Amino acid sequence: MTRLSAVLCVHNEEQRLARCLDALGFADEIVLVLDRCTDRTRAIGEAYGAVMLSGVFPLEGSRRAAGMNAATGDWILEIDADEIVSAELAQEILASLDDTRFAFRKAPIDNYVGDRLIRHGWGGAFGTSLAARFYRRGSKRWGHERVHPGVTFDGPEGPKFTSPLHHQFADSVSDVFRRLDRYTDLKAQDLREHGGKMGIADNVWRGLRRFWKCYVKRRGWKEGGWGLMIAMMAGLYPLISALRADLDRPSVEAANEPAVALARAA
Template sequence: MLSVIVITKNEAAHIGRCLESVAWADEIIVLDSGSSDETVAICRRFTDKVFETDWPGFGIQKQRALDKAQGDWVLSIDADEVVSPELRHEIEQAIAAEPMSGFEIPRLSDYCGRAIRHGGWWPDYVLRLFRREAGRFTDAVVHERVIVEGEIGRFKAPLLHEAFVDLGEVLHKVNTYSTLGAEMLQRKGVRSSLSKAVLKALWTFIRTYCLKASILDGRQGFMLAVSNAEGAYYKYLKLWELQNRDLGPK
């Protein structure tokens, strides 16, 4: 039995394609954290296991979804991801053979209309299929991952990821993830400064555009390098703001 788990918030633009691509699964579980659009209504067209809850961060939320799963195997996907027919075939074969405890899947991400194959985005292996009893998510607020005990295999067919539809979505995610990243670094005791934020941004652009060759992805490759740099800049700038706020008058 295969359970699919998805967490959502205001994903009406994506979630229909996502759930349609896994409608063949034995069970689909959706945890929504306060959507104000049609996300919940769309999800209920595909499954009756739609739960509404608060938002504790990515890791804890995905673990909550995992705790509700009943299948021997679990496929964790994001609302902006799609399982292709080729990937479905590999998943079904793997579950039938049961040789591993989990599988990494190459993720092919689309950035503003172009599939990105450089810049560190391909092959972006993500561990998403695993035996339920062998896996558990970390409690990280952002950049969570699932830890699986046992042998891990790899698939060939990609998970299709509509990472950024347009620049508005890019800017929204840069803002959201830089805030979460800054808060996570603060909890770890990391320090920042204006110069550190600038240097982190510069290094991120050079690494993405030159060292990881997003230059080969044309205009979108340049845009990706810039948005990655912006994400690093604002994350460390927000961290600097947080530490200065803590030093302010009580």
């Protein structure tokens, strides 16, 4: 029988985890990768019978790969604690488990800020409206970046799901700005370690292109002030990241910590 594993990478998610796990009852297995958790996240996972892997994972790719490798299902559904699988998407996923023609499929993402659904304008490394979260175990590979690592798949893409994954992108406008702060900090560490485009003029131009892409081509203007804010965040992302890479050089020592799995318990 074909099995499905839901895999989540979490850090101190006691406030949101239970609601996310409630929607995953259709999965045969839940795997939690606990990255330096100090709250009740582990206890919540135990209550749901999750397989848990604890460790220190500075890189997003190593966290997600650890979860995939710990899973026993034929297929992986990769979820974050701030996401909810809709009942309709769950049915589509279950109906596709025996289809061996494809290695992965993408699902649409409905992004919320507070109670506001924002459909248009996402992109430029600041949110997405479509993501490959369902894939055959062992078929996905991640890059070594700390944020938004590149991914590749061993095998062809299947048709897109039609039902959405609900994503609580942020709880408030302040949350959006905190996300920009976190993303640019991690990107700056990647730039210092791996290099990349750090020139001010070049990143101003990149930012303008990203703003245009989000606000005009992806119709962020339809969302009013919300779309303008998202487009501005996407446009500022490369410039702020480059500035922080230059100005914050001595600030982060943890970047060189190895990813170490500490414990695994069913």
